[in-house]
Amino acid sequence: MAPQTNPVQQRMEYLADLWNNLPIHKHKIICATIDMQDVEMMNAFHWYMLGLDAPFEDIAILFESVFADIDAYSLALVEELEGVVNTWNAMEMPSGMDKITIDWKPDYSISDKNKARLFVENINELAAKLPLEKHQYVIANLLMPHVSMQSRITSWMLKLLELELSPKVKILITNIKQDKTYDELLSYSKDVYNWKPDIDTPNVISQTAAMGDPSDPGTGYRSCFAKMIKAIGKQDYKKSIEAGEKCIEIATGSVEKDPYWITQIVVVQIALSNEDYRNKKEKEAFLRADKAIANGALVPEIIGKELGGSVLGQAQLNKAALLCYGKKWEEAYPIFAEAAGNFVKSHIFISALEAYRMAGFCAGKEGDSDEALENLYKGFQISENIDNKTLRTTTFPMLVYQLKKMDYEKYLSEQELEERAQKVLGENWEETIDSLRKRPDIDNLYEDNPHIIEPVNYQTS
Numbered sequence: 318m319a320p321q322t323n324p325v326q327q328r329m330e331y332l333a334d335l336w337n338n339l340p341i342h343k344h345k346i347i348c349a350t351i352d353m354q355d356v357e358m359m360n361a362f363h364w365y366m367l368g369l370d371a372p373f374e375d376i377a378i379l380f381e382s383v384f385a386d387i388d389a390y391s392l393a394l395v396e397e398l399e400g401v402v403n404t405w406n407a408m409e410m411p412s413g414m415d416k417i418t419i420d421w422k423p424d425y426s427i428s429d430k431n432k433a434r435l436f437v438e439n440i441n442e443l444a445a446k447l448p449l450e451k452h453q454y455v456i457a458n459l460l461m462p463h464v465s466m467q468s469r470i471t472s473w474m475l476k477l478l479e480l481e482l483s484p485k486v487k488i489l490i491t492n493i494k495q496d497k498t499y500d501e502l503l504s505y506s507k508d509v510y511n512w513k514p515d516i517d518t519p520n521v522i523s524q525t526a527a528m529g530d531p532s533d534p535g536t537g538y539r540s541c542f543a544k545m546i547k548a549i550g551k552q553d554y555k556k557s558i559e560a561g562e563k564c565i566e567i568a569t570g571s572v573e574k575d576p577y578w579i580t581q582i583v584v585v586q587i588a589l590s591n592e593d594y595r596n597k598k599e600k601e602a603f604l605r606a607d608k609a610i611a612n613g614a615l616v617p618e619i620i621g622k623e624l625g626g627s628v629l630g631q632a633q634l635n636k637a638a639l640l641c642y643g644k645k646w647e648e649a650y651p652i653f654a655e656a657a658g659n660f661v662k663s664h665i666f667i668s669a670l671e672a673y674r675m676a677g678f679c680a681g682k683e684g685d686s687d688e689a690l691e692n693l694y695k696g697f698q699i700s701e702n703i704d705n706k707t708l709r710t711t712t713f714p715m716l717v718y719q720l721k722k723m724d725y726e727k728y729l730s731e732q733e734l735e736e737r738a739q740k741v742l743g744e745n746w747e748e749t750i751d752s753l754r755k756r757p758d759i760d761n762l763y764e765d766n767p768h769i770i771e772p773v774n775y776q777t778s
Contacts, residue, residue, distance in 0.1 A: 328358065329365045333372045335514055341454065344510040345478060346488040348503060353495045354550050355516040363458050376447065377456040384461045385709040386743040387473050391436040398439060399423045421446045433477040441483040449485055458489040462710045467498045478508050538567045538581065545588065554596045561589040576619040580628050583613045587635045594639050606636040623663045630659035634672060641679065650679035654692055666702040667711050673699060674716045686723065693720050694728040705741045714742060718750040
């Protein structure tokens with residue numbers, strides 16, 4: 318009897334079957350177009366492709382380099398490619414599997430006006446060194462995390478299409494429908510194939526949640542939680558509330574035996590408050606948001622101040638975001654600041670940076686420039702706790718943009734600001750932050766704001 322697989326494994330195998338039947342031989346780039354809710358499952362598929370026992374003939378290489386600058390991206394990819402090859406050559410093969418050493422070294426001397434050439438020629442050369450079968454390809458999977466770089470990414474990809482990419486090399490990218498990063502690229506249908514995989518994450522979650530001991534309250538909770546997430550995805554308000562209230566009932570009944578259940582109560586109350594607000598039930602939304610904060614305030618005493626502080630911070634972040642949607646700036650910014658403080662206690666510095674940035678944003682909207690500047694500076698200080706590679710993918714560029722528009726020299730010198738921004742964002746950091754105001758794909762909710770674009774949508778994060 319074949320071993321039983323779980324729903325996630327089954328979905329990976331299904332996606333593998335879809336991939337193996339794609340006409341990738343006809344195109345340079347395969348663009349997987351998915352919904353926001355399917356991002357995590359798609360990421361899991363990218364890693365699944367790397368497995369030695371995965372049902373693929375192709376050789377997949379995963380590139381996680383951040384896209385921060387057109388000039389630097391190809392170099393980052395080649396450095397990452399060198400690391401992958403070195404790791405492979407040093408790796409011990411499982412018993413019964415032959416070891417193939419890859420005789421390839423990167424050529425960093427390649428220079429051209431076309432900034433994609435360095436990467437293209439190096440991966441072409443690597444493909445030539447590999448003993449590939451007739452219908453076997455090297456798949457360069459570019460995850461390409463970025464912040465506000467859509468137009469530059471498109472420019473880099475179009476430069477790549479100008480070059481002679483080896484017919485044995487294919488590029489895999491992911492296009493999130495709501496983000497629209499690659500929409501322009503999809504018009505080049507001769508070179509770019511638009512793959513629309515049916516991932517259906519809510520259904521996978523529901524199937525996974527139903528597995529387990531039916532007498533365990535966790536099984537029933539996971540099933541209800543999955544139903545709630547699925548209903549939220551379909552924007553079925555009634556079913557969302559029904560499933561969420563059942564989750565809270567199960568969690569509340571389990572708190573006495575296991576106090577950790579209170580964190581689940583907070584999570585569901587946050588989700589339902591957003592659903593209330595989306596359905597124009599503001600009174601209910603703020604009641605649930607306040608309940609989430611009240612329960613969140615109990616968590617540090619139960620599970621410790623570090624982890625507990627992050628739960629409380631999320632509840633505060635939720636209410637502050639709801640206040641933002643209603644443009645209640647004066648009420649929002651102190652709550653953002655409190656949330657930031659709780660994230661700092663929990664050492665979750667990315668969330669702390671964003672909370673301080675939003676506190677500054679709201680204070681600025683209210684006309685309190687002193688509070689705005691103080692919170693932005695706190696966020697700037699917090700950034701020192703985040704490595705530069707990660708920091709490029711946060712809202713740090715937005716925070717720097719806001720500081721530049723204010724009298725920041727009350728807190729730090731121009732040299733200090735420039736050195737830090739250049740270190741994180743590169744030589745063209747000013748061009749990078751200025752482009753935030755020029756993005757045509759951003760719906761600017763607050764055009765009268767002198768500092769920065771709209772707040773992050775916490776409902777989808």
